Amino acid sequence: MTTTEPTNIATRPHAGIRGPRPTTFIEAPRLSERLGAHVTLAAETFQHTGSFKFRAAYHVATSVPHPSIVTASSGNFGQAIALACRLTGKRCFVVMPETSARVKVDAVRAYGATADLIDTRAMTREARVAELAAEHPEAYVASAYDDLLVIEGNASLGREIARSGLTFDAVVAPVGGGGLSAGLIQGLRDAGSTTPVFAAEPLIANDAARSIREGHIVINEQEPPTLADGARTRSVGRHPWTILQNGLAGIIEVPEREIAEGVRALFTLANLKAEPTGALTTGALLAEPGRLAGQRVCLVVSGGNVDPAIYARILSEAV
Amino acid sequence: MTTTEPTNIATRPHAGIRGPRPTTFIEAPRLSERLGAHVTLAAETFQHTGSFKFRAAYHVATSVPHPSIVTASSGNFGQAIALACRLTGKRCFVVMPETSARVKVDAVRAYGATADLIDTRAMTREARVAELAAEHPEAYVASAYDDLLVIEGNASLGREIARSGLTFDAVVAPVGGGGLSAGLIQGLRDAGSTTPVFAAEPLIANDAARSIREGHIVINEQEPPTLADGARTRSVGRHPWTILQNGLAGIIEVPEREIAEGVRALFTLANLKAEPTGALTTGALLAEPGRLAGQRVCLVVSGGNVDPAIYARILSEAV
Numbered sequence: 238m239t240t241t242e243p244t245n246i247a248t249r250p251h252a253g254i255r256g257p258r259p260t261t262f263i264e265a266p267r268l269s270e271r272l273g274a275h276v277t278l279a280a281e282t283f284q285h286t287g288s289f290k291f292r293a294a295y296h297v298a299t300s301v302p303h304p305s306i307v308t309a310s311s312g313n314f315g316q317a318i319a320l321a322c323r324l325t326g327k328r329c330f331v332v333m334p335e336t337s338a339r340v341k342v343d344a345v346r347a348y349g350a351t352a353d354l355i356d357t358r359a360m361t362r363e364a365r366v367a368e369l370a371a372e373h374p375e376a377y378v379a380s381a382y383d384d385l386l387v388i389e390g391n392a393s394l395g396r397e398i399a400r401s402g403l404t405f406d407a408v409v410a411p412v413g414g415g416g417l418s419a420g421l422i423q424g425l426r427d428a429g430s431t432t433p434v435f436a437a438e439p440l441i442a443n444d445a446a447r448s449i450r451e452g453h454i455v456i457n458e459q460e461p462p463t464l465a466d467g468a469r470t471r472s473v474g475r476h477p478w479t480i481l482q483n484g485l486a487g488i489i490e491v492p493e494r495e496i497a498e499g500v501r502a503l504f505t506l507a508n509l510k511a512e513p514t515g516a517l518t519t520g521a522l523l524a525e526p527g528r529l530a531g532q533r534v535c536l537v538v539s540g541g542n543v544d545p546a547i548y549a550r551i552l553s554e555a556v
Numbered sequence: 557m558t559t560t561e562p563t564n565i566a567t568r569p570h571a572g573i574r575g576p577r578p579t580t581f582i583e584a585p586r587l588s589e590r591l592g593a594h595v596t597l598a599a600e601t602f603q604h605t606g607s608f609k610f611r612a613a614y615h616v617a618t619s620v621p622h623p624s625i626v627t628a629s630s631g632n633f634g635q636a637i638a639l640a641c642r643l644t645g646k647r648c649f650v651v652m653p654e655t656s657a658r659v660k661v662d663a664v665r666a667y668g669a670t671a672d673l674i675d676t677r678a679m680t681r682e683a684r685v686a687e688l689a690a691e692h693p694e695a696y697v698a699s700a701y702d703d704l705l706v707i708e709g710n711a712s713l714g715r716e717i718a719r720s721g722l723t724f725d726a727v728v729a730p731v732g733g734g735g736l737s738a739g740l741i742q743g744l745r746d747a748g749s750t751t752p753v754f755a756a757e758p759l760i761a762n763d764a765a766r767s768i769r770e771g772h773i774v775i776n777e778q779e780p781p782t783l784a785d786g787a788r789t790r791s792v793g794r795h796p797w798t799i800l801q802n803g804l805a806g807i808i809e810v811p812e813r814e815i816a817e818g819v820r821a822l823f824t825l826a827n828l829k830a831e832p833t834g835a836l837t838t839g840a841l842l843a844e845p846g847r848l849a850g851q852r853v854c855l856v857v858s859g860g861n862v863d864p865a866i867y868a869r870i871l872s873e874a875v
Contacts, residue, residue, distance in 0.1 A: 258583075261580060263570075263580075266573075266604075270817045279870075282827040283582050283826075283827060286584075383780050457662050464873075504865060504867075506858030507602075508601040508829050509602075509829065510823060510829040542827070545820065545824060545872070546872065548868075549867075549872045550868075552867060552868040
């Protein structure tokens, strides 16, 4: 009935964080049966701030000497950089459209960062970032994906996969700006692994696949309205491109229907809550079941942050 | 682009299972903030068959010499014993009400067990188990909770918590039949830990709490209609009772509203999909926030198997 040494650290619950959390490997026999491959999930849904983005954000925040960081993000990178700045004692400004989901704005603010809300009809995010950078010349301007530090930060996931003691014939990761897939390739190769890396991209946002086919970076005319909001980037970044161009084993283009079915399959067959972008890799095996059939595949589930109403709607949809 | 040694084990995805999977510890800073305690989740949602029940089932199946096992379960124990029998080459009969969710019947059958469907208006489960045991005198009759082997099997979770390297002021686990909480106490004490164990029980199914208060096993008149279907047992088992009676530090009775809110809090603040019974421990801290305030608490999330429609409805409810 009695307890010892109450610690009262609940009031500073992030105080103990000393870097990214190792990924969570989950073997998923029932999902394997459904997908026709021997699947292991590398879940970044339990990473700090709920997505792999914390790997890059923490690496940026601990690598640059600047006392403050400016970035634009309406998604996972914003939360990740906000927490990373809080842990490293830096000021942080996150430019977000004023139409961003309240829960995302609140999360950025909860980590002590300034959510800089703009009317995107009146001003682009890039322009506002430039303004803030001019106002704060001491600040580092961070990109969510087009930054060598971001790729280096994400490389830690590749090294963890290479050193996991598990053997894979292929690793599949979502591609949006390319920071994750490029980092994975770099990390696997750093650790001496030659395992091929495939990217999974929404079919309606397939600029990376078109870029590979055409041999140069192709840019979407506008932000594609895919359910996988982490892959709504208009193009891959220049830094990731130098790695992806020759480093990817292939890109699997995933229709929206298979992205949603991927969310449901992870829920039903692996008990894993994934955001739609995180389910792209499962969707890839649903969309092209022959591609990696019978192989030992590591599916990277990049994050788990999804609005409950959107998630409930996806679960409730007929297949 | 090329891959080596395709393994084709997707057709036998359970072939590599050699015992229970270690629990998944998840530190949850945002959930900690919400609950006012420093919370670490011990998630059994990624355990084989999606709940802690596999620990007991595997221990039973590998301990008894009988070539077949008979049990009654419409829930997680049925799936767990079915897989455990498949892995150990035993025949398996699971008595289930014919009104059981199709998905649960299918899961039992998918593991190669016989789902023995009965009309519970015409015959009790106990009577049908007795019939089957008479028909199959070579069979071991397994209880989902009132069996020393079940308690021993679940004790492995207590040993894992004790040997995790993490320090806790309290462990909280759901209580239904009592097999999990009794096993946890036994496992923690086996490993030399004196950490107090609290049980979380649905308020409308509070036979264990009433039993502790009255000093003897109290039996619910009928199966209580709690959302936490894993805790719908009419009473704790006699074997668990001998451990729980003096071994529990306390029982927290959780109203239905806090059970549902626990499911939502795990979803929103920890990216964890839990079944309502698995969310009882989170609900306990929501229901009695003062009870373990500021302490280092291990919340056992006992399982993740929940029908998508029920889960979507819980997510969509206003708080």
